[in-house]
Amino acid sequence: MNQIKENNVSYYVSKFINGTNQSVFLTGKAGTGKTTLLKQIVATTHKKTVVAAPTGIAAINAGGVTLHSLFHLPFGSFIPDNVIPAAGELSFQLTTPKTLIRNLKMNSHKKALIREMELLIIDEVSMLRADLLDAIDNILRYVRRNNSPFGGLQILFIGDLWQLPPVVKNEEWSILKNYYSNIFFFNATPFKQVDLIHLELEEIYRQTDPEFIVLLNNFRLNKINQTDIDIINKQYKPQFNLLENEGYIYLTTHNHKADKINKQALEKLPSKSYRFEADITDEFSEYAFPIDITLELKEGAQVMFIKNDYSGNQAYYNGKIGKIESVSDDNIKVSFPDGTPSAVVEQYTWENKKFALNQDTKEIEERIVGTFVQYPIKLAWAVTIHKSQGLTFEKAMIDISQAFAAGQTYVALSRLTSLKGLVLASPVRWSGPETDKALSSFAQSKISVNDANKKYSTASKQYVNNRVSGAFNFNGLITALREHIGTYDKDAKKSSKQKYLGWAQNQLKNTQAIVDISGKFQNQIKSIIKSDEENCLIRLKERLTAAKDYFIPLLKEKQDEIETHINLARKEKGIKTYLKELKELQGIFYGQIITIYKAEALCMAILNNEELNKETLHSITGTIKKPSEENKIKSEPARPAGGKKKKEKAKLKIKTAQITYELYKQGKTIEEIVEERSLNIRTIEGHISDCIAQGKIKVSELIVQERIDEITNAATELDTLFLKPIKEHLGDDFSYPEIKFVMSWMKYKNTIEK
Numbered sequence: 161m162n163q164i165k166e167n168n169v170s171y172y173v174s175k176f177i178n179g180t181n182q183s184v185f186l187t188g189k190a191g192t193g194k195t196t197l198l199k200q201i202v203a204t205t206h207k208k209t210v211v212a213a214p215t216g217i218a219a220i221n222a223g224g225v226t227l228h229s230l231f232h233l234p235f236g237s238f239i240p241d242n243v244i245p246a247a248g249e250l251s252f253q254l255t256t257p258k259t260l261i262r263n264l265k266m267n268s269h270k271k272a273l274i275r276e277m278e279l280l281i282i283d284e285v286s287m288l289r290a291d292l293l294d295a296i297d298n299i300l301r302y303v304r305r306n307n308s309p310f311g312g313l314q315i316l317f318i319g320d321l322w323q324l325p326p327v328v329k330n331e332e333w334s335i336l337k338n339y340y341s342n343i344f345f346f347n348a349t350p351f352k353q354v355d356l357i358h359l360e361l362e363e364i365y366r367q368t369d370p371e372f373i374v375l376l377n378n379f380r381l382n383k384i385n386q387t388d389i390d391i392i393n394k395q396y397k398p399q400f401n402l403l404e405n406e407g408y409i410y411l412t413t414h415n416h417k418a419d420k421i422n423k424q425a426l427e428k429l430p431s432k433s434y435r436f437e438a439d440i441t442d443e444f445s446e447y448a449f450p451i452d453i454t455l456e457l458k459e460g461a462q463v464m465f466i467k468n469d470y471s472g473n474q475a476y477y478n479g480k481i482g483k484i485e486s487v488s489d490d491n492i493k494v495s496f497p498d499g500t501p502s503a504v505v506e507q508y509t510w511e512n513k514k515f516a517l518n519q520d521t522k523e524i525e526e527r528i529v530g531t532f533v534q535y536p537i538k539l540a541w542a543v544t545i546h547k548s549q550g551l552t553f554e555k556a557m558i559d560i561s562q563a564f565a566a567g568q569t570y571v572a573l574s575r576l577t578s579l580k581g582l583v584l585a586s587p588v589r590w591s592g593p594e595t596d597k598a599l600s601s602f603a604q605s606k607i608s609v610n611d612a613n614k615k616y617s618t619a620s621k622q623y624v625n626n627r628v629s630g631a632f633n634f635n636g637l638i639t640a641l642r643e644h645i646g647t648y649d650k651d652a653k654k655s656s657k658q659k660y661l662g663w664a665q666n667q668l669k670n671t672q673a674i675v676d677i678s679g680k681f682q683n684q685i686k687s688i689i690k691s692d693e694e695n696c697l698i699r700l701k702e703r704l705t706a707a708k709d710y711f712i713p714l715l716k717e718k719q720d721e722i723e724t725h726i727n728l729a730r731k732e733k734g735i736k737t738y739l740k741e742l743k744e745l746q747g748i749f750y751g752q753i754i755t756i757y758k759a760e761a762l763c764m765a766i767l768n769n770e771e772l773n774k775e776t777l778h779s780i781t782g783t784i785k786k787p788s789e790e791n792k793i794k795s796e797p798a799r800p801a802g803g804k805k806k807k808e809k810a811k812l813k814i815k816t817a818q819i820t821y822e823l824y825k826q827g828k829t830i831e832e833i834v835e836e837r838s839l840n841i842r843t844i845e846g847h848i849s850d851c852i853a854q855g856k857i858k859v860s861e862l863i864v865q866e867r868i869d870e871i872t873n874a875a876t877e878l879d880t881l882f883l884k885p886i887k888e889h890l891g892d893d894f895s896y897p898e899i900k901f902v903m904s905w906m907k908y909k910n911t912i913e914k
Contacts, residue, residue: 169359170197172612176357177279177316178205178771179762180619181626183309184357185285185317185346187606189380190574191366194318195550198222198283201316206758206777207278208524210515214287216448220510221550222283226448227292230515231274231299232266237332238295239339240349252332257298264299273517274303276524277313285319289326290340293348309350317345317356321599322380323571324546329892342598357615358606366552372579379570381603389588392573396584402541402557403428407481407497408583409464410542411572412559415888419878421542431459434487436535444512444530446883451534453882457487463494464540466551467508475503479551479575481540492535498554508536519744520787522751545572552577559585624697624759624766625689628704631752631759632682632711634675640748641668644741656732663725667718674714681707701763708756715753716785722746723787746787757781820847821856845897852904855912859905863898870894871902881906 170193176184188194202209202223211224219226227233236253239245244254255263282288300311321344328336328343340347346356367373371391378388402410403425412418426433436455451466461484465476476482482494485502492505512530517523543551545560545568553575560569569588576582607615645668648661681703688699726742729735758772761780765772823833830848834841851857859868871894874886881903883896890899 169361169609169612172609172616173197173316173359174201174204175616175771176359176612176619177201177207177314178773179766180616180623181312181314182357182615182619183315183317183354184359186359186361187318187320188361189320189364189377190323190571191364191552192361193363193365194320194361195222195283197361198281198318202281204773204775205279206762206772206774207314208276209279209281210273210277210524211281211283213283214292215284216445217450218284218287220448220450220512222281223511223513224281224283225514227282227288227296231296232264232270233292233295233299234260234263237336238291239335240291240294240298241339245335245338250331250335252329254335255295260295260298261302264302266303269517271303272519273515273524274300274311275305276517276522279314279316280310281316281318283318285317285345286321286323287319287326288317288345289328289343290345290347291336291343293345293350297348297350309354320380321346321602322382323549324568344599344602346602347598355615356605357612358602359612360606366574367577369578372576375579376570376574379573381600391579393584393587395579395582396587400557400583405555406462406483408555408557409462409481409540409553410557410559410585411545411548411575412542413545413568415544415885416878417559418542418544419885422539423879425541426456426458426461426539429458429460433458434489436492438532438534440530440532442512442530444510444532448512449532449884450510451532451536451538453534455535455538457484457492457539459484459487462540463537464543464551465494465537467536469503470508471506475501477552479548479553481553481555492537494537505535505537507533509533518747520747520750522747522754548572548575551575553581555581555583557583557585560588561586620766621697624700624763625685627759627762628700629682629685629689631704631756632678632685632707634671634678634752637671637748637752638668638675640745641671644745647741656735657729657738660725660729667721671718674711674718678707678711697763697767701760701767704760704763708760712753712756715749715756719746719749719753719785719787722749743787750784750787753784754781757784817847817850820844821851824848824851824857845900849900849904852901853908855908859901862901867894867898868902868905871899872906875903875906 169188173184173186174197176182186194186197198211202211210230211219211222212227212230213219213222213224214227216226228235234253234255236255238255238260240257242256242258244256297310300313301307302311304311304313306312326343326345333343336343364373367376375388375391378384402408402421410418410421412421434457436457438449438451438453438455440453457463463482463484465480465482466478468477469475476494476496480496482496482503485493485495487493493502494505495502510532511528512532513526514529515524516527518525549571554577556572556576558572560572573582641664645661645664648658648664650658684703685700688696688703722742722745726739726746729742730739757780758777761777762772765776820833820837823836824830828836830841830844834844837844848857848862852859871886871890874889875881878885878889880886883899883903886899886903887894887896
């Protein structure tokens with residue numbers, strides 16, 4: 161990453177990621193470039209990387225997946241103990257290490273992906289609870305068959321803990337407080353064993369006014385004094401009219417406030433209303449929608465861009481405020497109060513990604529499984545503080561009278577570039593809660609550039625040693641071949657595959673001979689490492705290159721033998737599965753070859769005080785023969801990113817939903833159906849919801865009328881059938897499934913009334 165200057169924090173974050181196996185916590189104030197560095201690392205690292213986040217929207221914004229979907233995490237709380245404390249009847253799900261693994265429904269492909277992962281990036285870690293990270297740790301150790309913290313996986317945690325904290329209900333905390341001093345991620349159990357490298361970006365790009373920067377930092381650390389209060393309260397303007405002052409956006413703590421302001425302001429405009437519906441394809445959960453599915457606009461409406469101009473013209477940026485200059489069914493033009501040229505708005509495509517392991521190359525690949533296409537603008541007379549994270553405003557009116565945490569106030573204020581553009585809706589009377597002592601203590605654990613350099617020197621040496629030694633550990637090849645031989649368990653008359661058992665046994669015998677020789681080399685490696693001489697790394701590189709020149713031809717020969725056998729076996733009938741097994745076996749040998757080349761490249765980079773990156777690694781491994789494309793199993797054509805074709809998916813859904821319906825009519829509860837069908841509870845709830853929408857099930861069979869009325873009234877008041885705004889309006893007393901069932905019932909009633 162040559163564009164990162166040497167000896168600054170970004171430089172060492174990149175060095176630790178590419179040259180060690182140390183887990184890193186990257187933090188920094190708002191506007192210091194955490195997201196930019198995340199994207200830079202993903203684009204350049206040589207490691208097999210997966211990006212994840214605690215929520216759907218955060219995952220979409222980071223270009224990743226949710227932690228729940230990646231690790232098949234249960235909802236509710238997790239305790240790092242198999243003995244559940246006596247607490248009476250609980251209203252939430254409580255999971256232990258035993259029940260977590262016992263109920264883990266993860267297929268072999270996902271397990272293979274997690275085993276191949278070299279780097280996990282978790283964005284927005286301020287929202288990650290310690291108990292959730294403990295659950296992830298347990299799953300990683302189990303799936304990766306490694307009892308080291310996080311199963312030996314390197315994790316890059318990114319976020320600002322002084323912003324919005326993790327959410328934990330009082331009832332949950334009454335249990336969790338027995339295991340955690342607080343709920344922040346750094347209280348997870350693995351950190352008692354692992355050294356977390358804590359680095360903080362210091363340079364602020366959003367603000368330049370020193371007085372404002374100091375003020376923001378005091379709010380961030382909850383060290384507000386009377387001078388700060390006096391400075392901020394100078395921005396209180398009781399006669400200020402938001403709608404009469406162009407370019408100002410109102411930041412508030414609650415969704416319903418923002419929605420009400422935007423709705424009323426739009427209604428006052430006399431111009432014609434236009435509605436634009438998002439185009440959603442394949443898999444894209446409502447919980448992850450980056451913007452409202454329906455965009456209603458009028459000429460004169462104040463709007464905000466929620467994406468940068470990806471045309472390259474820099475006509476607008478994420479958070480820029482403008483006004484609808486003209487609008488029609490197929491054209492939107494926005495003008496700006498700062499005098500910059502008007503911009504024609506183009507639709508933006510948000511991608512829902514999943515990560516999958518390429519069985520041939522053992523590389524982790526991104527696959528787009530769904531898209532959300534909409535104009536990247538929203539009504540912007542008002543927005544919630546929570547949804548303003550990551551945005552930059554020149555002008556804003558802020559209502560922090562009901563802020564529940566200093567971090568929330570900080571997020572709101574830090575959106576602005578200067579005090580000049582700030583207007584307070586009410587004066588600040590902030591005494592604030594006591595600063596969390598554990599958080600303050602953890603903040604002191606950040607290290608300097610000098611300390612980072614020392615830690616990197618030790619960690620990189622250990623990393624290279626492990627990679628070199630691991631590159632010539634061929635036990636995985638033996639395990640794969642033995643497992644393959646175990647599949648020859650049919651009668652020779654009934655299986656064409658069975659005649660090739662002798663070939664497979666011969667492959668195991670010949671590979672075992674290679675493994676025996678590699679054991680001698682590993683002993684040499686251990687001897688060099690143990691000597692810890694000054695030129696130890698140079699000697700290691702020399703032995704590595706010699707070993708590579710010896711073993712690579714032998715491994716390539718085995719790979720070619722499997723390919724020859726595939727071409728021979730494909731003449732047989734009824735062996736589609738067998739050919740697939742052989743392809744996977746060939747991929748394992750290819751992966752071992754790549755591992756050796758990568759170890760040599762890494763060793764060379766460390767010797768030259770450089771970083772190994774994706775481009776350099778590709779230049780080395782790009783010429784290595786991959787499993788032949790000709791050997792793709794023709795009877796199994798590749799499917800598009802969305803999986804099965806829509807018609808096939810629809811048929812499958814109808815069939816499986818019908819089974820759920822029949823079980824329900826037999827008197828079984830949702831929980832009993834989940835148990836009987838071994839499906840996720842959300843899947844079964846989706847089936848029930850579909851049945852309600854078709855009129856097969858009455859919602860009153862599942863929910864009492866009083867709660868139905870409350871949900872219905874909320875939907876009517878908010879003028880929406882979407883779950884998220886209704887849930888936010890009703891609060892924690894109502895669950896998403898309840899709301900979903902009532903919305904399905906309302907849709908059914910609307911259908912029959914028409």
